[in-house]
Amino acid sequence: MFRLIAIHIFLATVVCPGMGCKAQTGPHKFLLALSKANHTLAIVDPVTLKVITRIPVGEDPHEVVASTDGKTAYVCIYGGGSFHEINVIDLVAQKPLHNIDTRPLFGPHDITFVQGKAWFTAEGSKAVGRYDPATGKLDWSMGTGQDRTHMLHVTADGKNIYTTNMSSGTVSILTATVIQPGNMAPPGAKPREEWMQTVVPTARGSEGFDVTPDGTELWTAASEDGAIYIVDPGSKKLAAKIDAKVFGANRLKITPNGKLAVISSLKTGDLAIYDTKTHQEVRRLKLGKGAAGILMDPDGSRVFVACSADNNVAVIDLNTFEISQRIDVGGTPDGLAWAIRH
Template sequence: MEEGRLLVVCKDDCTLQVHDLETAALAGTVAASGVAPHEVVARSDGRLAYLPVYSDAPVGSPGTDGRRVDIVDLAAFERVGGIDLDFPSRPHQATLLANGRVVVSTELDESVTVFDRHTLRAVARLPTGRAESHTFAVSLDGDRLVTANVGPGSVSVIDIPSGRLLGVVEVADTVNRICLEPGGRFAYTADQHSPRLAVIDTERVERVAWIDLPSIGFGTAVTADGSHLVVALRTASEIAVLDRRSGEVVHRVATPDHPQAIVLHPDGVRAYTACDAAGCVVEVDIRSGRLLRRIPTGRRPDGMAWSRRPAPDDRPA
């Protein structure tokens, strides 16, 4: 299994850092075109990354309104273009579909927007029906999309092929971040006022369960085999590993201050989280519940993505 790279967005530095996971060395740094990018996604060949430029303010607060997604060459460590939105949208997250199209959250428009990666033009607008659609997850088949609508405390379920909003599930006063299990049916989002995860059935479009947590959760991910949930407990400064079927906590791993998103390595064994108050990323063994290493980063690391190393003769396309 290739070790690959970890892409880390450092909000206060307005940069994207690329860390080599074999050596934990910093391979390169790229400055964003604007203030405070939050998230990043890499193309499957590891050649290009998409870096939305969000805002200098938290979600739902007054501040700058980004309207660009930087395109970054991960071999040359430089910006090589971008997707320009024709309206202030605060693009926060980007994801790539199997057909090569780029999906970007455009939360000020209460939507996510789909772009052709060759022409860089919008080809579809998918309404979410709620404000602050800050993060989203897409099923592996590319058909189902779910958003975490932060301030409204809800989850929107969207059918991508038809562009139809299937419904909105009211969850809590406030939620943040969201993930889907590999089959795409069940989504998980964290209540920001109570230590619990909502379980959303995307076929029935309703909340079907709560999973209790040791502390208030934040970022989440489901392992590729569907067996475990990995949850960042931000205020407790821990990562929890849960049995997804029973909801029981299998491991609690102490981390530096304020773990954020959860990213899983393709090996199915390791998880990463950025600890923004501590200025580092940590690597955790999911099976044993051990913290393996701490990788220093820039200021306030947040969004991350795993990436392959690009082949030496690759060229952006």
Template structure:
């Protein structure tokens, strides 16, 4: 029978305990990287915090039930996450995460507003869509209350964007196949005052992912059922062109920060492109990429050097170099990654 010397056994025990404390200390001292990529893992109800330098997940935080879209506050301290549940869901919350502390905070209760989905942060306030109610709302973190609700009258009001002057809101309405342009206008008579006017522009079947060009002149919308992108002139409130794209189930679309290129991803099953890159000026395809499975959320970093694309069907996020238009790496994630955000 082999024995361990008592003194040696104590030393081993002491070293083991010390090792445990050192590991715990290192974890406690670990900080959220800056910049950081935030990835929603929809089927796991989690938020993954990723270090872009090594494409590794450094932390996971509960994201509430059925998390779909995410936006960060301008200072990068908080992440807001829509808890969707589908068009007829009874879910009425937006989850909140302290990014630095890596912990979930108390969610925002939207009361009678249900199925929050699209999110945008502008002017210190959080804009959101509520599909069940066919509205876009605005939440003020300072007063912890919803201070604006605007109806679209459209089915599945899904994604939202807000301009810098805060007088124009754009939404996509998937089941109606429309884009709503909601503008603040001055009333023609009576004392000087303003109101909101809603103009719905027919886009295409399944109009969902969209973006407004950096100069504010055009809205490009991806039509999932038409395999096409609709281009809308904002000033004229009319469609100027429809561009076919080689992506099935196109559901997300983003401009590069310089406005020169447009990326659109698709959830369509089967072989073929999951991401297409278009020249914004010529409206021509520059390149299509097969990411290995249906893709959804797109995030382009502020300097426009690369894009992150959630490959939902394969539980990974692709990194695309926007100079070479090649995939340079992948982030392995939890189940069904989708919404993406960037903090720094």
């Protein structure tokens, strides 16, 4: 097993012309990939696309995120909405640290790291929760009242939360407003946050979604009717619908430049690529039997897709729309994330 410090030295000095790679001279970046069958978190070298190590995690891991400093990973242990655990992983020492008990919130599924805190959906409790690593406690939660609150996006300021609710066929928009103490408030009273929810109807099976880089559009795809629904976060209303016929749609991600939307199908194994301006299909690729988790390369050159039914992660060149490689990260891969260490 390579130690990360050795990998740092390797990536900073090696050049691999046969693969067209360049030496890393800036932040050190690692691909994180979950295997649901093997119950492991794989750390992958993004240059060589080789697995550096595999770290054990709990049963039924679904989504993963790294802390802002790239030193810690958080893995949601889902259990179909019945489990109540998030695994904390030391990415430097490459070992498990401890588990977060999310009760009374059940079924942690998707997770993101914003404003120094881990925010997650709790599908079994129809809610969103937040964990503060500084205090080691859950410090906030809010119910959506929607069935299967599944995927999550939190704006950089932590003031807006978007979720898809699969069985309800809706998108929740949660917005925080700071309320100042009134005239009748006791001395020393502090401002408080008040959260409001707007529910936007889409279609059953709305699951994977993403927000454009400028924050003006939220794209989600519904597995049941195969359509793409575009929500305007400003007006909090449905803005458009595309009859994409991506049946079994599982995940949707938008490229860093905001030009393309990439949708995976767990039912057909297709990867549909749409132009976000024209709303037209650009390309449709057959990846295998079933495609799930999607992760964009920060430079926009590649997209990684977890082909769960085929037990590999496909690497697609976004310039040629061709599969350049497949990575074996373990059986039934799903959740993918970047860990970037400065």
